[in-house]
Amino acid sequence: MRVDEKIFSFILTEKLPELADHFDICDISLTHLTFHWFLCLFINVLPIEVTEYIWCLFSSSLTRRDRVFYFGSHVIHAAALQILKNNQKLLLKKDDLEDIVVFLTGRSVGGA
Numbered sequence: 001m002r003v004d005e006k007i008f009s010f011i012l013t014e015k016l017p018e019l020a021d022h023f024d025i026c027d028i029s030l031t032h033l034t035f036h037w038f039l040c041l042f043i044n045v046l047p048i049e050v051t052e053y054i055w056c057l058f059s060s061s062l063t064r065r066d067r068v069f070y071f072g073s074h075v076i077h078a079a080a081l082q083i084l085k086n087n088q089k090l091l092l093k094k095d096d097l098e099d100i101v102v103f104l105t106g107r108s109v110g111g112a
Helices: 002-015 017-025 030-040 048-058 073-086 097-105
Strands: none
Touching (some): 002 017, 030 073, 048 073
16 A cells, blocks of 8 residues: 555656645645545545446456456556546645545545
8 A cells, every 4th residue: 555655646746746745835645635545446435436437447357346456556546646636726725634634525526
């Protein structure tokens, strides 16, 4: 899990540098934001249809229910990045970890 978090931190710095800097300045750890997402593969975070799609991309097998994880981290990193990108303007206005967690858990973060 820690490797995924470090890789995601690098990706965030590359793709959304303003947001990454904001989190650094506010001393907001990405672990607090992404641990549940990565551990549970976005269940209870995104609408079920989107979660199911991510799970399908995350795995690859001929049968839908018995998939073996295949694409793995690429998919969870892309989904997490998109969640933060969709909400970047509002996240930049928040400077407290608790406010950000409440914001991300209290709304549909899928950008719909």
